[in-house]
Amino acid sequence: MTATELSYIRAVNEALKWSLETFPEAIVLGEDVALPNGPFGATKGLHAQFGDRVIDTPISESAMIGTALGAAVSGLRPVVEIMYADFLLVAMDQIVNQVANTRYVSGGELVPRLTIRTQQGATPGSCAQHSQSLEALFAHVPGLRVGLASDAASAYAMLRAAIASDDPVMLFESRRLYPVKGQVELDAPVEDVGGARAVRTGDDITVVSWGSAVPDVLAARDSLAADGVSAAVIDLRWLSPLDLRPVLESVEHTGRLAVVHEANRTGGFGAEVVARVTETIGRELAVPPVRIAAADGRVPASPVLSQALLPGSGRIRSELAALAARPARNTRALSA
Amino acid sequence: MTATELSYIRAVNEALKWSLETFPEAIVLGEDVALPNGPFGATKGLHAQFGDRVIDTPISESAMIGTALGAAVSGLRPVVEIMYADFLLVAMDQIVNQVANTRYVSGGELVPRLTIRTQQGATPGSCAQHSQSLEALFAHVPGLRVGLASDAASAYAMLRAAIASDDPVMLFESRRLYPVKGQVELDAPVEDVGGARAVRTGDDITVVSWGSAVPDVLAARDSLAADGVSAAVIDLRWLSPLDLRPVLESVEHTGRLAVVHEANRTGGFGAEVVARVTETIGRELAVPPVRIAAADGRVPASPVLSQALLPGSGRIRSELAALAARPARNTRALSA
Amino acid sequence: MELAAYYQQMCTIRRFEEEAMALVQSREIAGSVHLCIGQEAIPVGACAALEAGDAVIGTYRGHGWAIARGVPLAELFAEMLGRASALNAGRGGSPYLMAPRYGFLGENSIVGAGLPMAAGAALARKLQGGRAVAVVSIGDGAMNQGAVHETLNMAAVLGLPLLLVVENNGYAEMTPATALTAVPAHERAAAYGLRGELVDGNDPAAVAQAVRALRADVLATGRPALLEAMTHRLVGHYSGDAQAYRPPGELAAARQADPITRLAALISETEADGTVAAADEAARADVLAALDLARSVPFPDPADATNGIYAEELR
Amino acid sequence: MELAAYYQQMCTIRRFEEEAMALVQSREIAGSVHLCIGQEAIPVGACAALEAGDAVIGTYRGHGWAIARGVPLAELFAEMLGRASALNAGRGGSPYLMAPRYGFLGENSIVGAGLPMAAGAALARKLQGGRAVAVVSIGDGAMNQGAVHETLNMAAVLGLPLLLVVENNGYAEMTPATALTAVPAHERAAAYGLRGELVDGNDPAAVAQAVRALRADVLATGRPALLEAMTHRLVGHYSGDAQAYRPPGELAAARQADPITRLAALISETEADGTVAAADEAARADVLAALDLARSVPFPDPADATNGIYAEELR
Ligand SMILES: Cc1ncc(C[n+]2csc(CCOP(=O)(O)OP(=O)(O)O)c2C)c(N)n1
Ligand SMILES: Cc1ncc(C[n+]2csc(CCOP(=O)(O)OP(=O)(O)O)c2C)c(N)n1
Numbered sequence A, B: 001m002t003a004t005e006l007s008y009i010r011a012v013n014e015a016l017k018w019s020l021e022t023f024p025e026a027i028v029l030g031e032d033v034a035l036p037n038g039p040f041g042a043t044k045g046l047h048a049q050f051g052d053r054v055i056d057t058p059i060s061e062s063a064m065i066g067t068a069l070g071a072a073v074s075g076l077r078p079v080v081e082i083m084y085a086d087f088l089l090v091a092m093d094q095i096v097n098q099v100a101n102t103r104y105v106s107g108g109e110l111v112p113r114l115t116i117r118t119q120q121g122a123t124p125g126s127c128a129q130h131s132q133s134l135e136a137l138f139a140h141v142p143g144l145r146v147g148l149a150s151d152a153a154s155a156y157a158m159l160r161a162a163i164a165s166d167d168p169v170m171l172f173e174s175r176r177l178y179p180v181k182g183q184v185e186l187d188a189p190v191e192d193v194g195g196a197r198a199v200r201t202g203d204d205i206t207v208v209s210w211g212s213a214v215p216d217v218l219a220a221r222d223s224l225a226a227d228g229v230s231a232a233v234i235d236l237r238w239l240s241p242l243d244l245r246p247v248l249e250s251v252e253h254t255g256r257l258a259v260v261h262e263a264n265r266t267g268g269f270g271a272e273v274v275a276r277v278t279e280t281i282g283r284e285l286a287v288p289p290v291r292i293a294a295a296d297g298r299v300p301a302s303p304v305l306s307q308a309l310l311p312g313s314g315r316i317r318s319e320l321a322a323l324a325a326r327p328a329r330n331t332r333a334l335s336a
Numbered sequence C, D: 001m002e003l004a005a006y007y008q009q010m011c012t013i014r015r016f017e018e019e020a021m022a023l024v025q026s027r028e029i030a031g032s033v034h035l036c037i038g039q040e041a042i043p044v045g046a047c048a049a050l051e052a053g054d055a056v057i058g059t060y061r062g063h064g065w066a067i068a069r070g071v072p073l074a075e076l077f078a079e080m081l082g083r084a085s086a087l088n089a090g091r092g093g094s095p096y097l098m099a100p101r102y103g104f105l106g107e108n109s110i111v112g113a114g115l116p117m118a119a120g121a122a123l124a125r126k127l128q129g130g131r132a133v134a135v136v137s138i139g140d141g142a143m144n145q146g147a148v149h150e151t152l153n154m155a156a157v158l159g160l161p162l163l164l165v166v167e168n169n170g171y172a173e174m175t176p177a178t179a180l181t182a183v184p185a186h187e188r189a190a191a192y193g194l195r196g197e198l199v200d201g202n203d204p205a206a207v208a209q210a211v212r213a214l215r216a217d218v219l220a221t222g223r224p225a226l227l228e229a230m231t232h233r234l235v236g237h238y239s240g241d242a243q244a245y246r247p248p249g250e251l252a253a254a255r256q257a258d259p260i261t262r263l264a265a266l267i268s269e270t271e272a273d274g275t276v277a278a279a280d281e282a283a284r285a286d287v288l289a290a291l292d293l294a295r296s297v298p299f300p301d302p303a304d305a306t307n308g309i310y311a312e313e314l315r
């Protein structure tokens, strides 16, 4: 297998192309995805190559997602692009009350084989209505699969897995990471939906993250390594299904857990990770776990303000350093 | 102050009446709320008494909530009824992208002084689209206040607090509890939004719950008490603002925490409670905390199935008993 | 289809609904149901004009559509009784059952939300090159949901073989349609460049004729169409609704136009004496036999409550 | 309002937008902006017909509406520059700024989502017994959002003093309006029983006249109204859009109809030589002075990033 250097957005584009080539029943629909080649270029060249299977829709997200559902249960394999995750909110009924129920209630006779791609997160100047990180809302909804790719390789692999899957999958891409390049194995076998990845090993602390926060975590880790702190980093990739095994293994080794995400703290999926680890192996924790996340607020447009709100590699670094430095509870110290 | 015996739904009705009497700028709007007196009777008699300030709307929840927002920032004090929490999903954009942003972005010049009342939860036969417990979705959204009353007294007090507040408040009532009677102090002072309530003291375990699960928790507690297990019960009432003080105090005393809610487990607000307690006083926990919640699934219509999914007092009792019986970690045993 | 056949089906639906009401009152059905009593001619007439490959989607008031589509009565009853029915094993219940094997993609209990899904079914049929359409029924009140508007426009610009049947029974729950909807549904069709027709929803033959014509038109032109069928709800919005809000005389007048009585009278003009009574009797017998059968279906296994949420249970 | 006054305002908006574009290119404004270049006559004409008590709501393409409503240029620039502006202290930015003190409730960057809020502003004005209306501007593409439909129907049945201005610039982002919308906006008004008018959106006097008439009509009849203003977007959808998708000649033709050139020619027919040039110069001077002022506004204090999310900070 040979790897090709691609940007994140090009990796998405390649995965879409692969899907349309592989599955004759695959279609792509969304705003400006056909003739204009996609607002971010994810669908570049697809209409030229696949014609009417790539469809420009009106600005009607509810209709779009419901149409994808109806098409899916009728044998097609739709991939919907929702331009910003914030716009999922105009189509929540279709996602939660319709898509998520269909397989279960129909006893599997109707197969909601569809993928909803979107992108999210704050970039300098993006306003409160174009900046949210919303994965936690969907990870709370049984029936949906939820994934977030943190680099080009995952963007390619996860999107292929999603489209090949018979479940409704929501993928939250990162607009901020779209230009970032990485090595992608275009002809790798198609993965299943699910699977976390231990991206760095480490002995002192375990850092769990996903999506846009991962590069910042990796930068913080490298900087900490210079100070002699060894941090294991796990890219969760999929919130549903949740693969906690590598996290538990690492925490059993380090006794210290941090979870980092761009979404705001309260009610974010970091709480679920902390809760699960605590419920499962709470006795192994040498110090209380920490969450590093956006402060609970609306995302302001001014970069001066949004930087203060969002977790950046600087803040991540200092909070991780503090976690590593915190004295272990008496008891673990005793047992060590 | 004299208490009156009222059902939960009558308490809601009295609070609405009080609001319309107290605030000349208050209005009530929703489907079937005026002439038909409300689908569940919450607005009974209000149109007769207050005329055009009580408004029947088309089945257009987005328009309804946006209209309430526009009216609020123009000086009115709207109370919107959304018939089932499941229908909030057709209006999520208005709630999250519009209502929640307005105060912050406008620097307080626009005041989204509005209340959204709804009811939720499963009852026998209610289908997957009329049964969800959705509070966690909104508790993750900064800018919104979120409350759940577990009895008539709280239903009255919390709704008055919500309507009197200058913040957008979402109240998730419990359809299952609507007929349940309780003592309500109609002329009590108006509370502020916020404030948990320690409803039972106890020494062995701390049980945190809210909304429809509280009566089941209380039943389980009474039954456990007969077996000599003493459980403190805290009704959280408000998820935002979150009043964790009584929880932390009790856990410091008992060392054992259970969180019980009707919403499904993964990504439910129970994760947030567990995470906060662990982060704050994790060292005080004698055993790992537990969450007791609906299994992660879609709510089936058949009562045989929904009972298997939802936490009932029987399952709550046995899980709490197990929590009380679990051996404490060595270390706490050592330090005790 | 002959009038007698319409009559037979409409009677069956009526008896089915009456029995459902009794089952709610005796608490054998948990919760409440939404009955189509008074509206039977619409599903019966419409389905008579459809083909097996067409997709049909209804609302929570959808038992009639399921029956007209050929879903066995016993399976419907079993589903509503919360049994492990062959349809949805008790998961759907009265307002949200699905029977795709019978060309009935399902009910929907979110007002208006079936329409987007129907557009998707239409899109698939179009891309698959078939000669089939998707038909979706909603109520008059549902016309004011955003998803309905979005879908009608999108289906128009994409040229989807979609037929929307609006059952105008004069009420949305407890509020009269006229208080909620600025303009009748069939007039709204023009806002999407669609053909919009009005039909007497209490006349199955007229409904069948209109649906047949619009279906052909949709396939020929590649444009969706809308049919508004005027009718009355002769019972409450749901099984527990006492209808105190209906103005005096309104219900009595509506009963005068009861599609079943009307059709019985028409049939009696031409057919042999006893035709109608025999059909009534056959319907009653079918429904009771189906209920008996449904009662023999076991309850679902509680262990199955969370099975099949995903294609593969990965956890 | 006199033509010269329209011209002055339109020029000011144009210069403002050109400067904003330059600020994006020099990265002094972070991110992108959506400019109303080519559409200036619509806000200018409309606001000339409004009163101080009227509520105005725009879209992300709303700088022109803010300026026409009297929001000081320096405050707008400061907000767009991410400074601690007197408007929103950098929280709103270019696409989501609010200036209620000027009767501009704000922009909205969710397509169509300003309409429900405008209906609420109209409801309040009605219940407060005032003689004021709410005016909301959206684009042609926004007509296909569900919330727009819901609100037009609701405003119609509740009789709200609401005026919807649809700025039809021929495109939704990169896709032509005709590919997305089955029927033009003004024809859709009939689906809600509303008066729907069409106006040349490149003629400020015509827009003012239409808005004045509809505003009076709305107040007199208690029914909302819809005005579709035809115009062209002379620049990209957002600052980084190269518009490769526009067919050859289309932009050149649109530039022929540039409302500013057109009005300049008209004014030159009657006014003294130099009137137009003087207005151009005044606009340029105003804009540059405002930008200077805006640049002197400090950046917000990062410590304020989460202040004021709630009425009382209870946590
Ligand atoms: C989005 C949404 N809002 C509200 C409801 C509650 N509800 C159920 S039926 C109904 C009335 C629907 O009226 P109509 O569309 O005329 O259909 P009918 O019941 O008369 O058949 C309402 C408001 C719902 N199910 N979904
Ligand atoms: C609900 C929603 N969907 C999609 C978008 C992305 N988007 C922003 S502007 C735009 C095009 C809007 O076109 P139109 O309404 O004609 O307004 P114009 O930009 O031409 O002024 C789109 C699709 C959005 N902001 N909100």
Ligand SMILES: [Mg+2]
Residues within 6 Å of the ligand: C139, C140, C141, C167, C168, C169, C170, C171, C172, C173
């Ligand atoms: Mg109706």
Ligand SMILES: [Mg+2]
Residues within 6 Å of the ligand: D139, D140, D141, D167, D168, D169, D170, D171, D172, D173
């Ligand atoms: Mg446009």
